[in-house]
Amino acid sequence: MASVMATPVSGLTLHGPAQPGQEDLLSPAALAFLTELHRRFEPLRQARLAARRDRQARFDAGELPDFRADTRAIREGDWQVADLPKALLDRRVEITGPVEPKMVINALNSGAKVYMADFEDSTAPTWANLLIGQRALRKAVAGTLDWMAPDGSKHYVLNQENLAVLMVRPRGWHLDEKNVRIDGERLSGSLFDLGLFAFHNAAALAAKDLGPYFYLPKLQSMEEAALWDEVLAFIEVRLGLPIGQMKVTVLIETLPAAFEMDEILHALRGRMAGLNCGRWDYIFSYLKTFRKHRDRVLPERSQVTMTQPFLKAYSELLIKTCHRRGALAMGGMAAQIPISGDDEANEKALARVRADKLREVSAGHDGTWVAHPALIPVAQEIFDAHMPRANQRHLLREDVGPSRDELIKPSVGTITRAGFDNSVEVCVRYLAAWLDGQGCVPIHWLMEDAATAEISRTQLWQWLHHGGLHLDDGTPVDFTLFDRALLALPSKLADRMRLPGGSKINEAIALLDQLTDSSELAEFLTLAAYEKIQ
Template identity: 70%
Template sequence: NLLAGQQALIGAVRGDLEYTAPAAADGAPGKHYTLRPFAEQAVLIVRPRGWHLDEKHVLVDGQPIAGGLFDAALFAFHNARALMRRDRGPYFYLPKLQSMEEAALWETALAHIEGMLGLPHGQIKVTVLIETLPAVFEMDEILHALRGRIVGLNCGRWDYIFSYLKTFRRHADKVLPERGQVTMTQPFLKAYSELLIQTCHSRGAHAMGGMAAQIPINHDPAANEQAMARVRADKLREVSAGHDGTWVAHPGLIPVARAIFDEHMPGPNQHHVLRRDVHVTRDDLVAPCAGTITRAGFDNSVEVCVRYMAAWLDGNGCVPIHNLMEDAATAEISRSQIWQWLHAGNQHLDDGTAIDGALLDATLRALPARLGDTAALPGGDRIAQAIELLGTLSHADELAEFLTLPAYRQID
């Protein structure tokens, strides 16, 4: 999949990427897709893997190469010169950083790539995701470490929640309610996003908002309007706070988000919004939010984990579930919450039911019947494998750092 993605990126840069969909059931030819002219294309920003992921199929001195180095170097090798001829460059979206030292490591690697390919320093640009709890304390330092090429920081809200859960996994006083109640209006997330705006604008960098996970619901106009209303409210909150841009999980939401930003941000950015009113302390960033854990919320966490892991094991890393686009970050929230609810003190559902291994096992046993015919689900034939993996990870004495690490060992 990763190599097919690299081939698609090469085609995108060359301008000859195209695709013809399979023929319809009635025999009608499938739709043919080609790129718009270069001047009308969106700017290509490539997301390499994080430092925690290896590429086990490429060994250097007998050891797997870091997945992020493989991804960035391969894309730059094939595309950097063609992009430079068009006054662009390899633009990367760097995930999962936990410290300025990791930013400095990226700087060393990217400068080396520029030197090897004969690119001027700074031709490679980056945006950095602030999606871990440690990184939010080092945003100034991360900007400084990458100062010759960084254009902004981005709120990676879902992975940030996951990082919070992972950091405080054994702290009974830091247990969060079910995921649906952990929104960006909660004080600790509001503090994180506003501190990011203040930090970026004080340094002349863009402060990018977070992802709207909703997807269009074509078969239900009323439900679709409710989903779009949530997207509009989310983007209005971001642009009003001072963000310079945002992103969405589905291209169908781009007009919705763009309309809000165009209305409330007439200029190219909001660097003039310095947010001097923001005074965020350490305790603000780590204070948990109040809420509940319902039976439906617990069941949904289990279902999202299992369905996502089944799809991931089958080669699909982005899966629509209940009208939300689930990715590894949202699945990680669910997985780490399940583990924390089982291991961090005496946790109960809002109806008084104890959250323990017996409840999890019963929920896992009941899931196949609840899902019904799984043949149409992404990775449907991997459901049993995913159930077993979630059970193992949840009952383990230690919270696994990332679910994709043990899952990666089960695929080839």
């Protein structure tokens, strides 16, 4: 049960249910460090979040995203990011996933070049999950992490060599950590995740010339990137590290950030390793940015692929921008998971992965993401065959130069009944699992996380609130259709108690109904859901 726990650090209280080993992770020195981060940077974080809201209000009023006139000198200037460390020169296949111990071991042992340990979209941020994840990563850095199956049937240990390089993704600037309050305010989830990891592991990783390295999510502007640069420099000083020791890769997963790639690289140029095409969140951001624009409603998710013009333009601009500045251009996620018991369907899924990875490496990407270890050899084979060097920074892509209109061009497509119903089902099932403490869920042979659930949730809201839309069979897309899909779910998921989060299905249905019925699109579904977990 949650309780308020005073600490030796003045002004800081803990509100989460006490966890085993908490005192070691949240030592007085660690809490004092987090308190210092909060007091120094919380006003700046709030200013950046206010700037997001102001810009979205302008988009809602009809303004369109565009390249900034006030930063033209940065875009046209002749500069490069700092040299990359040896450990980050070859990142041809990266695996991502939540921070629970078994996953950490399997990912580090997987044969991928990099493992991105994810406190964000694939981790439901319960207090227990966060502390278990921090403890697992601390042991992994020390080389002592192991995990025993509950029935004792299998013991998981770290390989002694050929481990993936560890990168950590904290939560985005918009998320709070409600279980740590300083001077009565919630600590930033970003500062909790990154700050606590750095406090315990930065020195050990620096001694091995392995960072620490981070992925930074959900940035929308160069000012948000500059805030991260300030935070990281401050941490380096406090922990006695050289300035620039911490390296970062920034996910370009918001539409506004696509117009500020040069500026984001420049703001973090002393510690920048690359940019990543976070395509699922990018589609979500496109939907959210244009939530009030009837002429930019997208078709169902399955039709919004990377061959759509606005996504192709974004990917090519990222490659061109990164390589011009000496940074790596990372490709997107393959969310497929092996389909057991159906060889034909499994081969079709793998063929889609191969085609996607071939598109990425041929365009000039330096590496790619997979969600499941079984996809590592598939992606590795494609990149090995078409990228003989460690990376492709020599490929400058001077042949591309997308305009503003190309970057925001809407997709052509339809909404099928199956696509509509799937959006409802995926969102409910993911929300149910998230409320039950699971942030990464296999649904219909895809690994769904918060980003893909956000696409489903936002599309439902947009389709229903604009009005006048129809399924491809002529059926009106309206709240009657939505209510029928919701009402059909309990019987459709008759075996729901065997599903991840099955006991939370009814609660998830109610939450999706509330979010979809609201006259205003909620910024993130996880903000409302976060208040329902401990």
